[in-house]
Amino acid sequence: MNRRRFLAGAGLAGATALAGCGSLSSQSTRAPPLVEDRPDATYRPTHVEGMGMAGMAQAGDYMVGLTYSFPHRFWTVTGTTAEKVDIRSEDSLHLMATVWDPETEMVLPVSAGLSITVERDGETVADKPPWPMVSQNMGFHYGDNYALDGDGVYQLTVRVNGMSERRLGAFSGRFGEAAEATVDFDFRQSTLEQLSFEEFPDTQGERGAVDLMTMDMIPTSQAPAVSALPGTVLGTDKGSDAVYVASWLREAAFLDDGQSYLAVSVRTPYNRVPLPMLSLDGRVAVDGETAFEDALTAAVHPDIGYHYGAVVETDAAEPSVGVDVVAPPQVSRHEGYETAFLATPSFSF
């Protein structure tokens, strides 16, 4: 396994670790106070933290990367409510797992989720499924705060469940099976404390986002640029601060003659982090006639990325499309995303 440190690229370039401060761990458990008047939108957080590498391994069709940072506050989402999770005094770190396809390096948000067992000397230290999460600098990942038992080598066993999302194109027939991998993680408090911790006293709370990290070994989750989406882009709109891109494919290997495909890619503003776990309804009308009216299905495709789609029985070139958000993305949020993407807008393309 690889234990080298992965400090952030773009977003943290030039950030200095608070050398000589000597109180980084207590600083993390006393994270800066939240911004008082947070917009109902993506905003710049009070701070960002660097990240260390805990290990990586192949598990079946998946690659799994495990990283860590200081314990975080984060928000879980049920319905349209975000509930804050506070850092506990016993929390040692925020442990994160990223799952991706080693062939395309696409990060896969698996709604079936994964579980992580943390063991040391054969004893279970922690056993819980981390939350699916989005973070401005980390993108989509699974994460939670964990209490470890001091410095030492821990075995992290990750079980990734099989994807239930529709898998299209080259992803067809892949990622259907659960798989498991174990890595050794040599945890040292002193190494954790060397991670960067950069505050933004002047810009915190402003609408905007810190940049996505670039990492050497682990891809970050980013939806394709609108211009890179296959097919015809019917339109781009924004609602509850998320960006919705509707595209229309009349030709694809997974379509039969006379069929087309509606794909709705939902991503964060600024960083294009895909937003999974939405309930979406879609309508397609051709020449005033309804060609499709039903739930859209979460799907992954090498070129479209993670999206919500439907096969429609028409080969019309210019359909009119309606999309209703029935429930907002139920992914947990790191700071800066917890007030965004919580409403249920509707769109016409």
Add this chain to the structure above:
Amino acid sequence: MTGRGISRREFAKSAVAIGGTAALAACLDRGSASVPEGTDDPSTLPARQHAWNDALATDDAGNPRMPRHHVLLLLDYAGDGTPTDAHRERVETALRDLERAYAWHTEGLLFTLGYGPAYFERFESGPAGVDLPDPAALAPFEDPDFDTPDALLHLASDDERVVLEAEEALKGTRGTANDREMTASFEGIFNESDRRTGFVGAGLPADNQDVDGVPDSEPVPEESPLFMGFKSGFKGNQATEDRVTVESGPFADGTTQHLSKISLQLQQWYEQDSRDQRVSKMFCPAHAAEDRVEGVGENLGTDSGMDECPEDAVESGRRNGVVGHSQKMVSAREDDAPRILRRDFDSTDGGQAGLHFLSLQGSIADFVATREAMNGTDVAENAAVGQRVNNGILQYMTVERRGNYLVPPRSLRALPPASPN
């Protein structure tokens, strides 16, 4: 079984979990109230081994209340091939001894003895008239190991002395039960392949929460009968004993039994989820929004109030982004009645918070259908609800083991043939 030295502190926590003669001795020293005696006339006892409801106490609302202490013994038949008549006779005698010693009552002793598919493989065919499949994984996200003992003995009582003493008496390490002589035991007939224990009832989960899976903040409410902080097993959410009874064939008056061993991970449940989130996930989001659940749910009466939750769990889940455990179970009802009778209880076996999910049903297929509803795979499809996240309580539990059994009628409980005359 040899006695092991135990500290008083350990005893205070888990005499039944520790088990053996030492735990029993400590228990007997402490107990004072007498245990009601049983009957010399077996014909006064119900034909169904699983006829417990009339022998159970009820809570204030009128729900049958499970005995507080439980022991499960997974047993392998010591002989090769089919059992001998001599063994049958000794097993029956030992069980009748227990029925003489203890009243068939929650303050006395309730028990069942069931048999797994491995037992019936000793015969030329499976149990006549009953489909008893090998256990299987019942969700795409679970990977359980399978229990394949010949037999499963379930001992239950409100009195921990009783389950411990009955166990030792059956094992032959104790010559008396409730001061009555044991004239036979299972010694030389059954070998124990696993021993599991547990408890259910107000106070017990709180007293036993110092285990893996429950955070150190001691969050389990004192009044909760189960680790997750809510009541379950409401009368209206349980199949009747009639409903779970095999109707015809030689095993009529029997039932099928499924036992799963589930580990609980409750740190997120108690320290990250809010009360509203817990109520949403256990019952339904409407119960949380309307504040319908007080405390552990004592105010709910005799059912979980699903009439007041949206009936279509799939549509409700799509709209709310979360679906309740109870809400999902509505779709498993048949003729508007639940298909399984839960007799589950919590556990600290192996120092891990867990649940021995023991359920009775007319056919294992009833259990499979009920579990399929709980999986919520249909809810997660095309919805913001994850396969485990916001999908009832699936996120907080892992099914470790599964096993299936046939609990024959009382008349066939002792090493029955597969095709009784």
